[in-house]
Amino acid sequence: MNRLDLTRHGIGSAAAVRNATPTELYESALTHETGTAVADSGALIAFSGERTGRSPRDKRIVDRPEVHDEVWWGEVNIGLEPDSFDRLRAQAVAHLDSLDHLHVVDGFAGWDPRYRVRVRVICERAYHALFMRNLLIRPTAEELGHFGEPDYVIYNAGAIPAPDGVPGVNPPTSVSLCLTSGEMVILGTEYAGEMKKGVFTIMNHRMPREGVLPMHCSATAGPQGDVSVFFGLSGTGKTTLSADPKRELIGDDEHCWTDEGIFNIEGGCYAKAINLSAEAEPEIFGAIRRGAVLENVVHDTATGAVDFDDASITANTRCAYPIEHIPNARVPGTAGSPDNVIFLTCDAFSVLPPVSRLTPEQAMYHFISGYTAKVAGTEMGVTEPEATFSACFGAPFLVWHPGVYADLLAERIRRHGATVWLVNTGWIGGPYGVGQRMKLSHTRAIIDAIHDGSLEHAETVTEPVFGLAVPTRCPGVPDELLMPEQTWNDPAAYREAAADLAARFQANFEAYRSGVEPEVVAAGPRVA
Incomplete structure (x- = not known):
């Protein structure tokens, strides 16, 4: 030793x-360590005690x-x-x-x-x-x-x-x-995640001093060298959507964007394990083997078999593994500048479309807003999704004012001509408790269409409240799902929910209004 x-x-x-x-x-x-065991997959099972989230x-x-x-x-x-x-x-x-x-x-x-x-x-x-x-x-x-x-x-x-x-x-x-x-x-x-996010907080302070943008995002590279980054808070799909067998995984959660390109901050991945299955997420499921850590999962003490659907300890069950456990991981974790910047949101109100293309001004508005829902178990005291605004899709880890990170992102998008998308992985057909969460297969089809260029040239309609350009067709996704109002049984209830969410956006953005250009303010929702 x-x-x-x-x-x-x-x-x-x-x-x-x-x-x-x-x-x-x-x-x-x-x-x-009490309770520690080895899963039948070879991963180490550990328990974090009373605190099962940050x-x-x-x-x-x-x-x-x-x-x-x-x-x-x-x-x-x-x-x-x-x-x-x-x-x-x-x-x-x-x-x-x-x-x-x-x-x-x-x-x-x-x-x-x-x-x-x-x-x-x-x-x-x-x-x-x-x-x-x-x-x-x-x-x-x-x-x-x-x-x-x-x-x-x-x-x-x-x-x-x-x-x-x-x-x-x-x-x-x-x-x-x-x-x-x-x-x-x-x-x-x-809770081990405190250490991981502590390092990210350090990078969020140190990197802007050197003109580098730290990002709470996952990243992948395609066969032709195209690069995509996925912004989003925990539970929105950063890790899941970046585990794509058709693309190289650069990293699942934390990156930096320099003048030359991006690099992963981490040497591994930290994925949510609740409801994990080999069918839905084969790359992550296969990464849980010897050397990986499973946190707070329920398992059979005789066989080591893990019940990934059991949330009796916490809904925030997790697995941490070296990035090499993903077969198509890129090591070292570096790549060129992104071609696609994807904002992931988990809209608990079922208002935002599954996918929309953003103008540069809308990109800045939604980046500064950082709307999503905290997913049950991610933080102590959160038992079901609740609407939240998290600046730069990572407010808990920012050190400088959000405007510093927003300015760095805007400069890089303009310089490299990246296309910006807003992808909602949340609810359709009604809010949480009424509707259902977007199927992972449909979200994957949307991401595939972004990567193969299908959505780049697709016909769009303008969503009336947020002014978003929504594609009318997407391969692999039923047309009626692309416009949220069409999935609600009560259109009037949808319009009321949309107006309520728009008002939340407007109220949240008041704190940033004085620090951005009027065009960015105007890129927000259009409800008085």
Whole structure:
């Protein structure tokens, strides 16, 4: 085993194992972690405890003069005093130092060597180490030998609660990030996704400083070299739609767009596993094998068979696996600039069309709006889809003001001539509880038509409320599904729902109106 001296981090444990192999991590998890098991597919089954989703309300950014003017302070980025962070860090370090075994994962964020960031994870649980081994880019033996000092360190002491009496902290959970010292501290939650999204938050701060756009999106490349990116929050289909056997997978969730092209931030994928099947999602289903991690799934303790339809622990069951587990993955994860930019939304109101083409102004309006629905289980306390607006389709992970990211996207779309689409993977025939969710087969047909050019030249009609250009035909999709009003039994009820959603869009956009061109404001819905 490769061991690492952590005294520079205030930890004197002599049993800190660095970049352990999957075999070593399996052995450690099965020996030390309650409930851990091996699925019949060979994946490691682990449980995150009480917290089965992210805790965004407990996230804090340390407010220091060096970064104060760069941070979009408010509900997303809540400030934390340096003294409070120091107390949290001391609590985490003391806990980690008290243990007789620790895991260290050194890896990279970003496949482009010019922009990659060195990340170190120090954690108690082998499950967390295997998770981050999958999600970070794994260094070669030579790269690990010359890794040097990390740019950022994650102290994961999630097994213990945050201490009482720390100003700005609401125990038991605290996820705090100091951008100046390059440190992240996790207390009171063992949900592994906090580490992944912490790294993404770091990239959302660091990349715009270098003129690079970080994006909450998946990405694929076609046989002719065409590139598509899929923006969207968790549950909208980024991972599912990017797992396409006809195209190379660049990455499923986090990318950056430079002057030369795009690169994946991660070395693996993190897919929702609820209702997963080999028939509907064969690439993801096949990726769940030895080396992958299954979180919070129900399984047969005798056979290891997983019941992917059982949400009794959480609807946010997950699987994390190295990107190489997808047969057509592109490694290294780099490509040219996108030809198609696809905004995915899960419209719980059944108002937006399954697909529409956006003008450049509409693209900016919908990117800044970031409308979707939070899917049950993605965050603590969300039990059914609820409408939300998330700037840039990733507000929880932004650091700068959304206008910074919007300007970077607009500049790249104009420069490279990308076509922008809005694809609704949500409900048709009525809102949640009345209608049904769009069939995955129909959404895949829409994406295929975007990629083969069928929709590029299709005849369109203008949807009256949002002004969207909606194709009248799409191969593989019944014509009547393309205009939402035609799927409702009560057209008057549809128009009422459309007016209500339009009003929500308008109210949300008031916060951004003064910072964008009048043409962008005018690209919104047309209801008074």
